[in-house]
Amino acid sequence: MTEIARIRTATAVLALPAPLQLGAMTVTRREYSAVQASDADGTTGVAYCLSREAPMAEIVERLVATHALGADADDPAATWERMLRGSAIVGRVGLVRRAIGLVDIALWDIAARRAGVPLWQLLGTGDAPRDAMLVAAYPSPSRAPREVADEVLAQAAGWSQVKISRAADPTYMRELIGLLNAELPASTGLVVDVGFGWPDADAALAEIAQWGDPRLAWLEDPLLPEDAAGCARIRRESGLAVSVGDEVTDPAVLRALVEHEAVDVLRLDVVAIGGxxxxxxxxxxxxxxxxxxxxxxxxxxxxxxxxxxxTFARGVNPYDPAPSFIVGGPSFDGRVRPTDAVGLGFTLDPAVFHFERD
Structure with a gap:
């Protein structure tokens, strides 16, 4: 058995050119945490995440990494159980589960690299093109709906969906959604991300009624994901498709959304859910x-x-700079196809992430 020999962490902070407003949150910078794991043979795997200003690297080092060291490099699922049980007293959900997710992803990268195949082949999911959604714009009061619509339309060709965030002004949203419904390609669906911005279903339904005829591919994260009944009511009474699940760390919350018929599409954060x-x-x-x-x-x-x-636009974009530090990875042409490179098929720019050395 070849063992996992070391786990290193790094954190990088990249400024945004202007603040983003998403629901009740204001984002002025993007902080990323990353893990680099290695086995005793020197095979290395990586993973990264948005830290959301939480001390992710420290949590990995203090609460998670020790349970992965010495584990079988070819059996990441068994190592996941070790990490979960080893930190269970503090972290079956929440930040510790995110930290477990980071390490788990890096360990799957190692396992696939050791097998000499891309991860999709090891998992048996195939490499057929998948639908891809481009995060295209974040409206703000300083930008007219026409300006935001033009930004979206300039990027939209070929994408399965394009996404914008909700602006709190219903009149603004009515105009913006109307422009996009009229001018987007027929094959491109529009998604509006509320970012958990409504307090309850009554507020959501009242505001949606002011949007006119939205014709959305789906309405994303209208309420906190724990409010499955409220999400189900929005789905039922608005006639809109609903998708919920971003940032959820507890699988029971996601299962409840499905069981309450609250979602048409289940959103899944692979880091937050534990890898x-x-x-x-x-x-x-x-x-x-x-x-x-x-x-x-x-x-x-x-x-x-x-x-x-x-995904966000490849290269430098004003909303999430992650694509600028990813080397390799999947290919996009409006849809996405996973890479044929071994493992996850990407690395992190060493000029951005400086992993601590032993």
């Missing part, structure tokens, strides 16, 4: 119930899982 190991189980479980799954960010990982992916 590839639990994500595979949830994707299979949702599929058995006829509910498609859409990945929240991290397309370099989710493309291997056989589900829809979400």
């Amino acid at each position: 590839v190991t639990p994500a595979r189980e949830l994707i299979a479980w949702a599929g058995e119930r006829g509910v498609p799954v859409s990945g929240h960010v991290y397309p370099e990982v989710t493309a291997h899982l056989g589900i829809g992916v979400e």
